[in-house]
Structure formats: structure tokens, C-alpha cells
Amino acid sequence: MLHATYKTGLVFFPAFDWAISPTHPEREERLLYTQDQVFEEGLLDIEGIREFKPELVTVADVRRVHFCVPNENRVMTESHFISAGGAKTIGKAVMDKRVDKGFALVRPPGHHAMRVVHGARGFCNVNIEAIMIEYLRKAYGIRKVAIVDTDCHHGDGTQDIYWHDPDTLFISLHQDGRTLYPGSGFPDDLGGPNALGTTLNIPLPPFTSEEGVLYAVNHVVLPVLDEFKPDIIINSAGQDNHFTDPITNMNFSAQGYARLTTLLKPDIAVLEGGYSIEGALPYVNLGIILAMAGIDYSKVTEPNYDPEAIRQTPQISRAIEKTCEQVLANWNNRNAIREKLYGSSEYADRSRSVFYDTDNLIETQHEQVRICRQCGGALKIDSSSDRGLHVLAVHVPSNACDECRQTALKWYDTADVNRYDMLFLQDRTEDKFLIKSATV
Numbered sequence: 170m171l172h173a174t175y176k177t178g179l180v181f182f183p184a185f186d187w188a189i190s191p192t193h194p195e196r197e198e199r200l201l202y203t204q205d206q207v208f209e210e211g212l213l214d215i216e217g218i219r220e221f222k223p224e225l226v227t228v229a230d231v232r233r234v235h236f237c238v239p240n241e242n243r244v245m246t247e248s249h250f251i252s253a254g255g256a257k258t259i260g261k262a263v264m265d266k267r268v269d270k271g272f273a274l275v276r277p278p279g280h281h282a283m284r285v286v287h288g289a290r291g292f293c294n295v296n297i298e299a300i301m302i303e304y305l306r307k308a309y310g311i312r313k314v315a316i317v318d319t320d321c322h323h324g325d326g327t328q329d330i331y332w333h334d335p336d337t338l339f340i341s342l343h344q345d346g347r348t349l350y351p352g353s354g355f356p357d358d359l360g361g362p363n364a365l366g367t368t369l370n371i372p373l374p375p376f377t378s379e380e381g382v383l384y385a386v387n388h389v390v391l392p393v394l395d396e397f398k399p400d401i402i403i404n405s406a407g408q409d410n411h412f413t414d415p416i417t418n419m420n421f422s423a424q425g426y427a428r429l430t431t432l433l434k435p436d437i438a439v440l441e442g443g444y445s446i447e448g449a450l451p452y453v454n455l456g457i458i459l460a461m462a463g464i465d466y467s468k469v470t471e472p473n474y475d476p477e478a479i480r481q482t483p484q485i486s487r488a489i490e491k492t493c494e495q496v497l498a499n500w501n502n503r504n505a506i507r508e509k510l511y512g513s514s515e516y517a518d519r520s521r522s523v524f525y526d527t528d529n530l531i532e533t534q535h536e537q538v539r540i541c542r543q544c545g546g547a548l549k550i551d552s553s554s555d556r557g558l559h560v561l562a563v564h565v566p567s568n569a570c571d572e573c574r575q576t577a578l579k580w581y582d583t584a585d586v587n588r589y590d591m592l593f594l595q596d597r598t599e600d601k602f603l604i605k606s607a608t609v
């Protein structure tokens with residue numbers, strides 16, 4: 170009988186009653202084929218691989234991460250509570266040592282959901298990895314977390330949530346934003362003034378094959394993880410780099426994904442995208458599960474797999490080498506870059522607009538963070554959407570120093586309630602969330 174070297178937990182939640190539309194790539198069948206494959210291959214009969222039933226996250230779990238406008242129940246369906254709940258279930262199973270590793274095969278996905286949520290972006294409403302991570306931080310006291318996002322699309326939502334957090338290393342490998350949604354994620358995007366360098370982006374040219382992805386993992390991801398020394402490694406496992414994926418242009422394979430998992434050794438994987446639902450997802454997910462469990466995956470082959478036919482060109486190899494050099498140089502010079510950009514400034518500001526492509530609305534944000542060497546910094550976000558709601562969101566990071574906490578509380582206490590539809594305070598030092606509004 171087959172035996173898993175690492176006890177591995179799985180959660181399945183295909184969300185049968187949730188789809189953006191019947192023909193949308195993000196629909197129910199995405200996970201049904203994987204589930205069939207896992208049953209047919211007898212994975213759950215392997216000693217050491219077991220299934221867990223997903224629980225639901227609570228509103229309090231969501232409020233550790235997001236400012237939902239106007240509230241959680243308006244931007245989330247029950248499927249979102251269960252999808253994030255499936256990730257939480259796996260996180261708990263790993264932390265409680267009921268398994269060594271775990272994979273949440275759930276949808277809807279989450280990595281395009283940012284800290285403030287007015288609606289859905291890139292098929293995502295709430296960030297299921299971040300909700301899981303902040304639950305684990307609170308419940309188990311873990312501090313340093315690494316998230317490696319291997320979805321083909323830039324994990325811009327996860328990047329946004331952890332932009333100011335020096336304790337969370339976020340590395341995204343993705344198809345170059347000049348050629349794919351959401352159009353962001355370049356090597357010079359390194360995080361905010363209090364966390365510069367703990368965001369790293371590795372854009373890869375279209376038609377990158379396993380050679381290129383694994384090169385970036387070996388030359389950047391692994392050495393940086395080695396230096397950062399996270400308590401836990403999370404893989405945002407998007408399977409849409411596959412050569413058959415209908416909405417992307419990459420040349421990755423199931424063997425490549427399995428090999429990547431073996432190299433990365435994630436404690437937890439959470440499914441993100443992947444829209445080749447019959448030709449890729451069942452094989453890629455199977456390869457990842459076997460690799461996590463430490464079982465031979467060399468026989469996992471999808472239809473039409475021919476490594477020669479999808480081999481990357483020498484130009485692509487050279488472009489990837491150059492990008493990796495640049496990302497590593499930024500990582501090694503992060504302290505000098507921070508000094509140069511922010512020196513002795515007291516606050517840093519940024520203004521931007523965020524397009525919610527799935528819900529077709531535009532948000533305008535003005536953000537201010539207190540520059541601090543002790544903590545992630547007091548953060549306030551003035552946000553309004555073109556649907557009319559205008560809110561002020563104030564965040565106190567969980568490791569906040571006294572001065573940052575006092576600054577944030579003062580922002581919340583002295584803000585003019587008549588100027589905003591709602592004021593929010595997310596105080597992670599006390600794990601509380603407050604709401605003020607002139608009409609309540």
C-alpha cells in the first residue's frame with residue numbers, strides 16, 4: 170500500500186451553487202474534474218492523505234484583513250465564507266499537527282481582493298489566504314509568513330494587503346503584466362516604506378516553460394526564503410500557467426508544478442486560478458498533492474504533454490535570467506533603497522484608482538502610512554467608489570508600536586463623521602473592529 174512521507178490534508182469545496190455566469194471560466198466544473206481524478210486515482214486511500222470538511226469563516230475573521238464596504242454580507246456570498254473557511258480548516262489542521270501539510274482545493278479564489286473591498290476584482294471578493302493567515306497569526310501566535318504566489322496572474326490583492334507588513338514576505342511569479350490582467354507586478358514594486366523588500370515580483374515573459382519558472386524558484390525564491398526564515402510557507406497555487414489554459418499564454422506543465430512544489434516545500438497550498446478545467450487542473454492538482462505528500466509523481470502526465478513542443482526560446486531564458494538578477498539585487502539592497510526613497514520622512518502617501526473589472530466599478534484611494542522602524546506603521550485609507558460610498562479605513566498593525574497605535578486611534582477619533590459615509594477602525598493589537606457613521 171502507498172504511504173505518504175508527509176501526512177497531507179485536503180479540503181474540497183467546488184461551490185456548486187456559485188458561478189460568475191454559466192459560461193464564465195470561473196465556474197463550478199473547475200473542481201469537479203479534480204475531485205473525480207483524486208477519487209479515481211485512489212488518493213484518499215493512501216495512508217497519510219485525508220480529507221477535511223471546510224468550516225465557515227466568521228465576520229470577525231474577515232475583519233482582521235478587510236474593510237468591506239458597506240459590510241461583509243454585501244460583498245460575500247455563503248460560498249466565499251466557505252472557500253475562506255476551507256483554507257482556515259487546512260491552516261488549523263497543519264498548525265495542530267494533525268497533518269504535516271495541506272492543500273485547500275476551494276473556490277471562489279481570492280488573490281485579487283485587496284484590503285478595501287467594494288466588490289469583485291478578477292473573480293475575487295475576499296482574500297482567502299490572507300483571512301487564513303491572519304487567523305493563524307491570532308490563534309497560534311505565528312509571526313513570519315511567506316506567501317509564494319505561483320498563479321499566472323499577479324497576486325495584486327495579496328500584495329496590497331501585505332504591502333506595509335515587514336513580517337510577511339510576498340513573492341509573486343506571474344506572466345508579465347504588460348501582457349496579462351491585472352497589469353501590475355514589476356521588479357521595482359518592493360513594498361511600502363516600513364516593509365521595503367518584503368514584496369518581490371518576478372514577471373515572466375509569455376511562453377515561459379518549466380525551465381524558466383523553476384529557474385526563478387531556484388535562483389530567487391529559495392535563497393530569499395532561506396534568508397527570511399518564515400515560520401510558515403504558503404503557496405497561492407494558481408494552475409493557470411498551464412500550456413492549455415484558455416486565458417493565459419504560458420507553457421508550464423503538471424510535471425513542472427509538481428517539481429515546483431517539491432522545491433518550495435509549502436506547508437499550505439491554497440488553490441487560486443486555473444481554467445483549463447479538463448486538460449490541466451486534474452493533473453496539476455494531482456501532481457501537487459503527490460509532491461506535497463512526498464509520493465512519486467513521475468507518472469502524472471496530462472493529455473498532449475510534449476516537453477519539446479513547449480520548450481522556451483533562448484531569448485526567454487535570457488530575459489528571465491536578467492529579471493531574476495534585478496529582483497535579487499533589489500532584495501540585497503533593500504535597506505539602501507528604503508533610505509534613498511524615504512530617508513527621514515515622517516509619512517508616505519499614495520493615491521491610486523482601483524478598477525473592479527468583475528463588478529465594473531472604480532475606487533479612488535488616498536492612503537497615508539506613518540513611517541516607522543518599529544512596526545508596520547499606522548495606516549489610513551480614504552476610499553470612495555463611483556457608486557457613491559466614501560469611507561475612511563484606519564488600520565493598526567498587530568505588531569504596532571505605541572506611537573503608531575496612538576496615531577491611528579487619533580485619526581479614527583478625530584475624523585469628521587459627516588465627511589464620510591462610514592469610518593472603520595481595524596485594531597489588530599486588540600483584535601477589534603469598530604464602525605462609526607453619522608447616520609447610525
Ligand SMILES: [Zn+2]
Nearest residue numbers: 320321322442
Ligand atoms: Zn490566475
Ligand SMILES: [Zn+2]
Nearest residue numbers: 541544570573
Ligand atoms: Zn510604529
Ligand SMILES: [Zn+2]
Nearest residue numbers: 551552553559
Ligand atoms: Zn476622499
